[in-house]
Amino acid sequence: MVLLAESIDRSVTMRHKPFDGPGVEPARQGTHADVQIHQYAVKTVKMGVVNGAAVLRGTLIQMRELALATIGSFLYHSRVMVKALPQRFNPYLLVREGSEFEVKFSQSQMQRLSGILSASENDVQVTALFSRLKNLIVISGQLATVYSVQCQRCLEPMNVEVNESFELVFVDNEDKASELPKELDPVVLDENGQIHVADLFEDELILHVPEIPKHSDVAACKLRQTEFGELPADIEEGKPNPFEALKNLNLH
Numbered sequence: 001m002v003l004l005a006e007s008i009d010r011s012v013t014m015r016h017k018p019f020d021g022p023g024v025e026p027a028r029q030g031t032h033a034d035v036q037i038h039q040y041a042v043k044t045v046k047m048g049v050v051n052g053a054a055v056l057r058g059t060l061i062q063m064r065e066l067a068l069a070t071i072g073s074f075l076y077h078s079r080v081m082v083k084a085l086p087q088r089f090n091p092y093l094l095v096r097e098g099s100e101f102e103v104k105f106s107q108s109q110m111q112r113l114s115g116i117l118s119a120s121e122n123d124v125q126v127t128a129l130f131s132r133l134k135n136l137i138v139i140s141g142q143l144a145t146v147y148s149v150q151c152q153r154c155l156e157p158m159n160v161e162v163n164e165s166f167e168l169v170f171v172d173n174e175d176k177a178s179e180l181p182k183e184l185d186p187v188v189l190d191e192n193g194q195i196h197v198a199d200l201f202e203d204e205l206i207l208h209v210p211e212i213p214k215h216s217d218v219a220a221c222k223l224r225q226t227e228f229g230e231l232p233a234d235i236e237e238g239k240p241n242p243f244e245a246l247k248n249l250n251l252h
C-alpha cells in the first residue's frame with residue numbers, strides 16, 4: 001500500500017496497522033485517525049470511498065520538527081482485489097470478502113428495459129463493492145452500457161453511452177424497504193436472500209435511458225433530416241409539455 005503525497009515529491013509506504021487493510025467499512029463511516037508513517041505523523045486522516053477504492057485524506061506533519069510543521073496534504077489510495085460477481089448471489093456472503101466485483105450481462109435479460117430500447121443486444125458492465133452500513137449491506141459502484149434508441153429529432157437510430165455510479169441497499173422484504181430513509185435506494189432480495197444481477201440493476205438502468213434522445217451533433221442530425229425528407233409534423237411540439245399542467249395549478 002502506497003501513500004501518495006501531493007506536496008512531497010516521494011511516496012511513503014504505510015506500514016502501520018490501522019492502514020494494513022483500510023477496507024470499505026471504516027471508509028464508509030468516514031473514520032478519523034492519527035497515524036505515524038516513518039518519520040512523519042499524519043493528522044486528521046479521513047477515510048472515504050472514491051470509485052470503489054478506499055481513500056484516506058489528511059495532513060502530513062514532520063515529526064523531527066519541534067514545531068510539528070505541516071509539510072503537505074496527502075491522498076492514500078488502495079485498490080481492492082477484483083473478482084467475478086456471480087449472476088445470482090447472496091450479498092451477505094460477499095460483503096465479507098472485501099473485494100471489488102465485476103460482472104457483465106446482456107440488456108436482453110431485462111424485459112422492462114428491453115421494452116423501451118430500440119434494440120437490447122448490448123452488454124451492461126458493472127464494477128461494484130459491498131460494504132456495511134450499520135446492519136445493512138450496500139452495493140456501490142459504476143455501471144456502463146450503450147443504449148440503442150431512436151433520435152426524436154431525425155428518427156434515425158442512435159447510441160447513448162451510459163457510465164453512471166450507483167449505490168443500492170439490500171433489504172429482505174418490501175416492509176423493510178419502506179422503513180429505509182428516503183435517500184437510500186432499496187433492493188428487495190428473494191426468499192433465499194439472493195438476487196440476480198439483472199433484477200438488481202434494471203431500475204437503475206431504466207433511470208438512465210434518456211426520455212427524449214437526440215443526436216448531440218445537431219449538424220449530423222439535420223443532415224439526416226434532409227436525406228430522409230421532411231420531419232413528421234412537429235414531433236416535439238406535439239408532445240404534451242409536463243410543465244404546461246403546472247401553469248394551471250394554484251400553488252398557494
Ligand SMILES: [Zn+2]
Binds near residue numbers: 151154214224
Ligand atoms: Zn438525430
